[in-house]
Amino acid sequence: MASKKASRRGFLKAGAAAAAMSAMQSAGAQAAVPQAQPQKSLKELVGYGERSHFVTSVRVPVVERPSPDQFGLIFHVLTPLQDQVGSITPSSLHFVGTHRGSIVPDFDPKDYRLMIHGMVDRPLEFTMDELKRFPSVSRVHFIECLGNHSRPEYTTVQQTHGLTSSSEWTGVPLSVLLKEVGVQKGAAWVVSEGSEEVKGAGSFRLAKAMDDCLVAYGQNGEPLRPQQGFPLRLLVPGFEGIYNTKWLRRIKVVDRYYMTYNDYGHIQKDEEIAALTFQWGPKSVITFPSGGQQLPGPGIYQLTGLAWSGGGAVRKVEVSTDGGQTWKEAEIRGAVHPKAHTRFGMNWKWDGQECVLQSRCIDELGQVQPTRAQLAQHFKVTPDYYKTHGVQGSDNMIQPWRVASDGSVHNAIA
């Protein structure tokens, strides 16, 4: 009864307002129509929305190198994985790893061209509009820099793991373009090259180019961000980050390894270490609770993290809350895509005692993420070796976090 009254009153009010409005309109154009004042710029309200000012998660430079450096160049900035939910990295927070990163090239897509030539029947050059007339695919993939490694002095997961990010990339499969130009017999490698001031270039095997590489123009539903290679980049899923050539302008099909600009700094003498370097292994990290965070007290929490592998899809993630003595399978919480960040989680009840939390990833090839001790044993060194040396190949070792009895969380890599 009360609500009926209220709605009737509302109806009467609205009617009165409408009557007043029409009276004012008929009275002339000068009549004062009450208007709410926009709190924010129309550019944001109408054009392109911003996140809440309460949300302050940002990228930070890597610990040991200033970004930019004294030349205004070196630029490695880390994704705030500790604040991320789900498995997609917001484009604005995607990590940046480049030696010329403070110079972000500004290419007009109208004038942009991709050339494919070399050992092909028909060398061709495509405009952006022409590339978009090929069938496109959208796939979720991580990109991870070879420099992503955990060290005892790093305190947060942003520092230990922030050089990996995951996006939905949209573009043309490289295999489609290579079939269009007609790869000739004897071809075995491709060289991909950027259009920035140093024309960064690298070589990889034709088998990979024909498998799952993407000539991408889209990232998370919009064009690539300039720092991610606008208007065109290469995706070489699962391989170390440097292969994912940004500002892609040229692909040359060749018969041998070229060892050009980006290749030189990454050569390895040992065949096994070389193989451990270019394709990422199974990897995972707990993002909550992680280093630098504070638990308010004992009780129930959602332990959660990300898992991924350069070898394919994540099959299983296991979590240990007792320093690696026992392991329990975590829930996969979200879609599982090959070579993509995959969200995992589990209910976790903290009893207030000091404990060590860690996760390990097992991928669809059956590869298992190793501990530091297991890697040391394989290479016949003591675990102390890694205090003074880099990891053999890329660092996919298990990351332990120590929860102290006061609820503070710390990097437990010794």
Place this chain on the structure above:
Amino acid sequence: MRSLRGLLPVMILALCHAAWAQSPTYGLGRTPSAEEIRAWDIAISPTGKELPPGSGTAKEGAQLYTQKCAACHGTTGSGGPAPMLIKPQSASTSSGPCVAPCIREGNVMALHSPYATTIWDYINRGMPLSQEGTLKPNEVYALTAFLLYKNGVIQEDDVLDAQSLPQVKMPNRDGYALPEWKPGMPRPFSAKP
């Protein structure tokens, strides 16, 4: 003539088949001219086949180095803020943060690179800072010769050009591995659960 006439349908069929097998699906894009390809074709194979005409010696390179490189890489090729280019005779005392790519005594390019072509490629596309792509082929040959000479790889009066550069005997010629890769291939090391 008769035999040709008999062969003609077969030849046409064969040509059609070849064209069909290799024809593009979408027919998009335009064919770049030979000149357009040459202008962009700057990745240098270890065989040197993309190297342009031109030549240079270490003596010519020394002068260029002073003008264009020494400010960042140091007058002696080491001790500057940019990566080391000439391995010092005595052990270096540098221990501060190393700018990327981190290059010290162990991986000075003239000693560590398996191919002299990689040095030419690197200088040509990436140097000098803020003037990338401005060096003429003769200058790139001369600077490559200077770095190889100062690191004891070639003689001071050796002339480097498109023929001689790929022939330079590099001390680390076999210093890299190229592992095989196939789709679905695991890495060589995995832990046991």
